[in-house]
Amino acid sequence: MSERSWKEIPIGGIIEEAGNADSYETGSWRTYRPIWDAEKCIHCLACWIACPDSSILLEDGKMVGIDYAHCKGCGICAFECPDKISALEMVLETDAAAAK
Numbered sequence: 733m734s735e736r737s738w739k740e741i742p743i744g745g746i747i748e749e750a751g752n753a754d755s756y757e758t759g760s761w762r763t764y765r766p767i768w769d770a771e772k773c774i775h776c777l778a779c780w781i782a783c784p785d786s787s788i789l790l791e792d793g794k795m796v797g798i799d800y801a802h803c804k805g806c807g808i809c810a811f812e813c814p815d816k817i818s819a820l821e822m823v824l825e826t827d828a829a830a831a832k
């Protein structure tokens with residue numbers, strides 16, 4: 733996707749075409765990255781329900797990972813994950829990137 737000049741951006745920054753969120757990769761906005769522990773996860777899907785960016789990935793009704801291209805790192809998923817489970821941990825993006 734090419735960058736637009738300010739003259740090409742609609743007044744108010746409104747989204748003119750519906751269903752285009754997938755085209756805008758917002759993962760680079762993150763300060764904290766949710767790290768998922770598949771061993772601890774009980775697939776209750778509380779994180780999936782709460783994620784405002786639809787970034788919790790499911791297959792056959794079970795969580796399989798996180799869409800880091802779109803996850804903005806808000807931390808709601810980790811907050812909603814049951815305390816006794818704690819399958820999601822928010823880690824500084826710089827630390828997570830360095831750990832790779």
Ligand code: SF4
Nearest residue numbers: 783803805806807809
């Ligand atoms: S940190 Fe926020 S955007 Fe990212 S997966 Fe969790 S709830 Fe979704």
Ligand code: SF4
Nearest residue numbers: 773774776777779813
């Ligand atoms: S809220 Fe926690 S236990 Fe539930 S599906 Fe998400 S990561 Fe797994």
